[in-house]
Amino acid sequence: MHTSEPAESLAARPAAAFGGAPAADPILRFDDVSIRLGGREILSPTRVDIRRGEFVCIIGPSGCGKTTLLRAAAGFVTPSGGQVRRGSQVVHGPSREAAFVFQDYGRALLPWRTVGGNVSLALEAAGVPPAQRPARIEKVLATVGLSAHAQKFPAQLSGGMQQRVQIARCLAQEPTLMMMDEPFGALDAMTRESLQDEVSRLVRDSGLTVLFVTHDLEEAIYLGDRVIALRANPTPGKPSVAAIVEVDIPRPRNQLETKEHPEYLRLRRDLYHYLGHA
Numbered sequence: 001m002h003t004s005e006p007a008e009s010l011a012a013r014p015a016a017a018f019g020g021a022p023a024a025d026p027i028l029r030f031d032d033v034s035i036r037l038g039g040r041e042i043l044s045p046t047r048v049d050i051r052r053g054e055f056v057c058i059i060g061p062s063g064c065g066k067t068t069l070l071r072a073a074a075g076f077v078t079p080s081g082g083q084v085r086r087g088s089q090v091v092h093g094p095s096r097e098a099a100f101v102f103q104d105y106g107r108a109l110l111p112w113r114t115v116g117g118n119v120s121l122a123l124e125a126a127g128v129p130p131a132q133r134p135a136r137i138e139k140v141l142a143t144v145g146l147s148a149h150a151q152k153f154p155a156q157l158s159g160g161m162q163q164r165v166q167i168a169r170c171l172a173q174e175p176t177l178m179m180m181d182e183p184f185g186a187l188d189a190m191t192r193e194s195l196q197d198e199v200s201r202l203v204r205d206s207g208l209t210v211l212f213v214t215h216d217l218e219e220a221i222y223l224g225d226r227v228i229a230l231r232a233n234p235t236p237g238k239p240s241v242a243a244i245v246e247v248d249i250p251r252p253r254n255q256l257e258t259k260e261h262p263e264y265l266r267l268r269r270d271l272y273h274y275l276g277h278a
């Protein structure tokens with residue numbers, strides 16, 4: 001396949017050339033974050049700022065540390081070097097400000113609780129008084145199109161609907177940041193596309209900031225304001241971030257026109273070659 005930019009040159013250019021320059025008031029900052037797990041460096045020093053209201057996608061080969069980066073942002077993993085900062089605070093652990101959507105909705109939802117009951121978990125954890133819960137549950141279920149299903153149990157719903165319940169539960173905690181770890185990876189292509197559009201819309205409407213891990217570079221370009229590409233194997237002294245690309249494609253996007261946009265096709269070609277050679 002012909003490429004206008006070989007993978008080597010994409011990987012070789014400094015991250016700042018791809019939109020990785022420091023932001024004035026980042027909602028999230030990875031300040032030379034490195035992470036060792038099981039005696040091995042999983043993430044080499046990573047420096048990137050996430051701007052308020054941004055939708056940032058993270059791609060890279062399997063095992064390169066995408067989930068680990070997301071977990072560090074959520075406070076589930078402590079860096080062995082550097083700091084993760086949320087606003088002016090150093091992240092030392094999980095916070096209600098940062099919600100996490102897992103790929104495996106089947107394990108994330110409690111099967112013995114109804115849809116409404118699962119969403120209620122977030123409100124109970126936040127200490128929201130019982131009298132205020134029904135209205136808040138109804139509001140987030142309406143946001144994800146599940147108002148008519150509040151009394152059903154997860155097993156009575158399709159995979160896409162169960163994933164929407166998990167997203168609704170995250171929204172109920174009223175986060176400013178949402179980490180999404182391959183949330184649509186287990187869904188069929190049509191359901192995935194419709195959830196991509198729903199999440200795009202609700203993120204735009206809510207002003208949330210999203211960090212979104214995916215294997216699917218088309219999904220990353222379609223959803224992202226920027227795409228961060230991680231290297232396959234961190235080499236000591238070499239940052240895990242290989243490239244950060246700005247996705248300069250107008251919003252709202254749609255599955256047909258956006259995927260024929262010249263910028264979409266250019267980024268797809270560049271990142272395809274990057275991933276293929278990483």
Ligand SMILES: Nc1ncnc2c1ncn2[C@@H]1O[C@H](COP(=O)(O)OP(=O)(O)OP(=O)(O)O)[C@@H](O)[C@H]1O
Pocket residue numbers: 037038042060061062063064065066067068069215
């Ligand atoms: N708690 C842990 N202890 C030891 N090694 C770990 C731990 N968690 C993750 N790893 C290792 O760190 C590496 C990166 O894992 P991570 O899940 O972040 O990668 P990933 O890019 O998200 O992979 P995938 O795309 O396959 O989900 C893997 O080799 C994994 O085995």
